[in-house]
Amino acid sequence: MPGAIYAEGLVKTFGDVRALDGVDLDVPQGTVLGLLGPNGAGKTTTVRCLTTLLRPDSGTAVVAGLDVLRQPDAVRRSIGLSGQFAAVDEYLTGRENLQMVGQLYQMSARAARARAGELLEQFHLTEAADRPAKTYSGGMRRRLDLAAALVVSPPVMFMDEPTTGLDPRNRQQLWDVIKQLVSDGTTLLLTTQYLEEADHLAHEIAVVDHGRVIAKGTSDQLKARTGGERVELVVHERDRIQDASGVLRGFGKGEVTVEEHTRKLTVPVTGGAKLLAEVIRELDARGVEIDDIGLRRPTLDDVFLSLTGHVAEATDEDNGQKAGRAAQDRRRRKETTK
Amino acid sequence: MSAATDTLRTPAPAGAFGRSVRDSLVVAKRNLIRMVRIPEVVIFGLIQPIMFVVLFSYVFGGSMNIGGTTSPSVYREFLMAGIFAQTVTFATAGAGAGIAEDMHKGLIDRFRSLPMARGAVLTGRTLADLVQTALTLVILAVVALLVGWRTHTNVGEVLAAFGLLLLSGYAFTWIGALIGLSVRTPEAATSGGLVWLFPVTFISNAFVDSSRMTPWLRHIAEWNPFSATVQACRQLFGNPGVSTSEAWPMQHPVWASLIYSILIVLIFRTLAVRKYRSATA
Ligand SMILES: Nc1ncnc2c1ncn2[C@@H]1O[C@H](COP(=O)(O)OP(=O)(O)OP(=O)(O)O)[C@@H](O)[C@H]1O
Ligand SMILES: [Mg+2]
Numbered sequence: 001m002p003g004a005i006y007a008e009g010l011v012k013t014f015g016d017v018r019a020l021d022g023v024d025l026d027v028p029q030g031t032v033l034g035l036l037g038p039n040g041a042g043k044t045t046t047v048r049c050l051t052t053l054l055r056p057d058s059g060t061a062v063v064a065g066l067d068v069l070r071q072p073d074a075v076r077r078s079i080g081l082s083g084q085f086a087a088v089d090e091y092l093t094g095r096e097n098l099q100m101v102g103q104l105y106q107m108s109a110r111a112a113r114a115r116a117g118e119l120l121e122q123f124h125l126t127e128a129a130d131r132p133a134k135t136y137s138g139g140m141r142r143r144l145d146l147a148a149a150l151v152v153s154p155p156v157m158f159m160d161e162p163t164t165g166l167d168p169r170n171r172q173q174l175w176d177v178i179k180q181l182v183s184d185g186t187t188l189l190l191t192t193q194y195l196e197e198a199d200h201l202a203h204e205i206a207v208v209d210h211g212r213v214i215a216k217g218t219s220d221q222l223k224a225r226t227g228g229e230r231v232e233l234v235v236h237e238r239d240r241i242q243d244a245s246g247v248l249r250g251f252g253k254g255e256v257t258v259e260e261h262t263r264k265l266t267v268p269v270t271g272g273a274k275l276l277a278e279v280i281r282e283l284d285a286r287g288v289e290i291d292d293i294g295l296r297r298p299t300l301d302d303v304f305l306s307l308t309g310h311v312a313e314a315t316d317e318d319n320g321q322k323a324g325r326a327a328q329d330r331r332r333r334k335e336t337t338k
Numbered sequence: 339m340s341a342a343t344d345t346l347r348t349p350a351p352a353g354a355f356g357r358s359v360r361d362s363l364v365v366a367k368r369n370l371i372r373m374v375r376i377p378e379v380v381i382f383g384l385i386q387p388i389m390f391v392v393l394f395s396y397v398f399g400g401s402m403n404i405g406g407t408t409s410p411s412v413y414r415e416f417l418m419a420g421i422f423a424q425t426v427t428f429a430t431a432g433a434g435a436g437i438a439e440d441m442h443k444g445l446i447d448r449f450r451s452l453p454m455a456r457g458a459v460l461t462g463r464t465l466a467d468l469v470q471t472a473l474t475l476v477i478l479a480v481v482a483l484l485v486g487w488r489t490h491t492n493v494g495e496v497l498a499a500f501g502l503l504l505l506s507g508y509a510f511t512w513i514g515a516l517i518g519l520s521v522r523t524p525e526a527a528t529s530g531g532l533v534w535l536f537p538v539t540f541i542s543n544a545f546v547d548s549s550r551m552t553p554w555l556r557h558i559a560e561w562n563p564f565s566a567t568v569q570a571c572r573q574l575f576g577n578p579g580v581s582t583s584e585a586w587p588m589q590h591p592v593w594a595s596l597i598y599s600i601l602i603v604l605i606f607r608t609l610a611v612r613k614y615r616s617a618t619a
Contacts, residue, residue: 051451055616077453087448091372103364104454106357132375148448 004029004156004187005050010059012045012211019045020056021211027189027204029155032182034202035191036300038308042211043191044084047160050189051081064156064187077105080152084160084191086145090134094125094144097133101148112151119147122177124170138165146174150181157181157188163197175201195300205300209308219300226298226306230268231279236289238263244290247282251275263291358455365449365462366469369436373470383432384474387425388481394421394545395485404547404579411486416579418487419499419571420544423564425474426507427539429467430514431531436463437518438527446617457611464511471507475500490576499574502595506567509599512606519613543581544568560585563598570595 005027012020020042027033035043048054050061052072061068064078088097095116102112120129123143128136133144142165149157162178163171178201182188192198198205199219207215207222215222231251235244241258244265248256252267259265269275276295283290373380394417399410437460440446449459489496518527541559542548548559559565560583570591572580587594 048447053447053450073453076451079451081448081451083444083447085444087444089368089372089445090443091375092368096368096371100364100368101448101452104361104449104452104458106453 003027003031004064005033005189006060006062007046007050008060010046010049010061011057012042012049012054013057019211020049020059022059023208023211023213025189025206025213027187029187030182030185031203032178032188032190032201034198034205035189035208036195036198036205036304037191037208041208043208044160045211046208047081047083047158047189047191051079051158052076078155080149080154080157082146082149082157082159082162084164086138086141088133088141088144088148091132093130093132094120094136094140095129097144098147098151102151105152107152115151119150123147124173139167139170142166143170143174146177150177153181153184153186155186157186159188159190161191161193163192163194171197195304199300207304207307215303215307222300222303223298226303227268228270229272229295229297230266231276231293232264232266232296233279233283233293234291235263235265236291240288241265243286243288244283247279247286247288250282251279266296269295354455358458358461361455361458362461362465365458366465367462369463369466370469372436373466379432380470380473383428383470384477386428387421387474387478390421390424391418391478391481391485398545402546403550412578414486415488415575415577416572417545418482419568419575419577420539420542421482422475422478422503422571423506423568424535424539424544425478426471426503427510427535427564428532429471429507430510430517430535431528432470433463433467433511433514434518434521434527434531435524436467437515438521439524441519441617442522442524446614450614450617456615457607460512460515460607460610460614464508464515467511467514468504468508472504475503487577491574495574495576498592499571502567502570502574502592502599505599506564506595509602509606512603512610516606516610516613519610519617538562538564542568543579547579548581549583556583557585560588563587563595563602566591566594566598 003026005025007023007025010020010023011018023042023046025033025046035046037043045054049056050063050068052068052075055069063075066074066078068075088094089100092100095113098116098119099109099112102115103109105112107115120126123146125140125143125147128140133141136144142162146159146162149159159178163174166174175197178188178190190197190201202219204216204218205222206213215225217225231248233244233248235241238260241260241263245256245258248265248267251271252269254268256265256267273295276293280290280293395410395414399413399417400408402408402413402416404412404416437446440449440459446459514527514531517530521527521530541555542562542565543559544564548556548565551559560581566587569581569588572578573591581588583589587598
């Protein structure tokens with residue numbers, strides 16, 4: 001049985017940009033899927049297709065058991081959406097914004113007012129509740145937008161980069177709200193640039209790049225794919241690199257990689273902290289002075305890097321390169337289909 | 339969550355039409371709140387027609403031949419129906435800019451993800467504009483009375499004229515809605531909502547006696563939907579300069595104005611709602 005959010009072969013093109021190139025997703029009810037991917041990967045486009053805002057060129061999408069293309073109105077009754085950019089009316093107060101959304105979810109005016117009050121409290125906006133949203137800070141607007149997505153506590157929620165622009169305290173609070181929702185049975189699809197956030201909240205993570213899901217699994221499964229733990233050390237003097245390398249080779253389970261200019265050596269290991277202590281003793285015995293040493297487990301950052309070939313929070317430069325690469329890919333794809 | 343929320347999950351058992359009316363009113367209320375908080379928009383909307391009243395009646399009055407006389411006071415009475423009708427059409431720009439801004443700010447996305455009636459966002463906006471138009475007309479009528487405009491019929495006919503003006507203004511806001519959904523920025527919607535209105539309102543009987551135009555232009559002017567409303571108002575106000583042309587809209591201006599306005603609403607509402615459904619910010 002398909003999950004609360006199910007997508008198969010979603011394709012969406014904008015002119016000659018293939019934003020989605022066959023996205024498949026399956027999110028069981030009551031779980032969180034973290035959609036991870038570099039800028040321009042197709043995260044927002046996926047969310048927009050699943051929330052009836054955009055019609056995919058092809059593919060199937062089912063949300064809360066309803067066909068997104070055939071029953072869009074019923075889908076809208078079952079979802080809450082917080083888009084990538086806060087969509088609040090600046091000239092309305094926070095309270096008026098939430099009340100309006102409640103009424104448009106077909107609540108009575110009184111019920112909508114009551115619900116708005118609850119949400120304002122939950123999102124720490126009570127003090128600013130009766131000021132026009134124009135006077136809100138970026139983070140406050142973001143919170144108001146999230147509150148709007150939660151007005152009816154719908155069974156399926158979509159949040160596009162919900163914590164971007166929130167300070168650590170508000171981020172933590174939003175995480176708590178999300179966990180509460182999920183423990184009450186809500187299914188959530190969340191996109192994020194913060195790998196820590198996906199690690200923390202998501203039951204399953206899907207990595208997207210160039211409009212495709214290129215890897216899927218729990219955080220641990222993804223990390224395991226990238227390899228196990230390794231010892232990383234920095235020697236004090238450049239001419240001792242060879243000696244240090246010799247020591248590591250003795251303990252390692254694979255090849256030692258050396259970065260000359262940073263004097264950094266890395267080797268995959270098994271054995272954890274005990275092994276690390278032995279390495280340190282051996283280096284000491286040979287008189288190799290070190291600046292830094294540690295045992296590293298792969299982070300989602302490593303996963304991301306190894307899967308997509310670039311870091312999560314891409315810089316503009318990366319984007320430029322990526323755009324070039326995407327264009328090449330497309331050309332190649334076209335040639336093969338000819 | 340709270341007890342309140344659970345009872346709220348079940349939508350109010352309203353039919354499709356009831357829902358549509360209710361949602362439109364919610365959106366209209368939102369737009370009216372905005373108008374109150376940004377009064378500049380309403381105020382600037384008033385300055386322009388008031389300026390026209392003063393400029394036209396004092397600059398052109400005296401040199402315009404209406405029904406064989408160039409008396410300034412006759413021109414002033416002739417002019418007012420034209421200014422009223424032109425003013426209501428300018429609501430087009432406001433509606434267009436408002437909807438373009440909602441698209442731009444992502445609000446249309448929020449609305450489109452809600453289980454609300456499809457046309458309600460646009461209907462709500464046009465209803466709010468109708469309220470603004472009514473307010474503008476009241477103030478403009480007072481100014482017109484101050485410069486010497488008078489009606490010479492009964493209250494019923496005068497109210498009927500204002501009714502036709504409101505309906506015509508309402509129809510034009512649907513053209514604005516379509517423009518707002520079709521352009522990328524609020525600025526483009528404002529200018530896009532205005533430019534074509536100048537030829538429409540000037541190639542008409544609004545400011546000059548159309549019987550004095552070159553034949554082909556006169557033909558356009560007499561069949562111009564805008565002229566029908568102006569002619570109807572002149573007739574209903576008992577003001578001078580009612581055209582005696584044989585053209586059907588000039589002979590039956592009230593009917594013509596009603597039919598034109600209703601046709602514009604039907605056509606542009608259909609197009610705008612269809613566009614809204616596929617709109618992407
Ligand atoms: N309306 C549009 N018109 C043209 N191209 C678009 C449109 N929307 C998205 N795209 C393109 O589709 C691709 C995917 O965009 P999308 O917004 O889904 O990326 P994303 O993963 O959400 O990125 P980010 O992390 O920057 O938010 C990009 O190349 C983008 O330029
Ligand atoms: Mg995005």
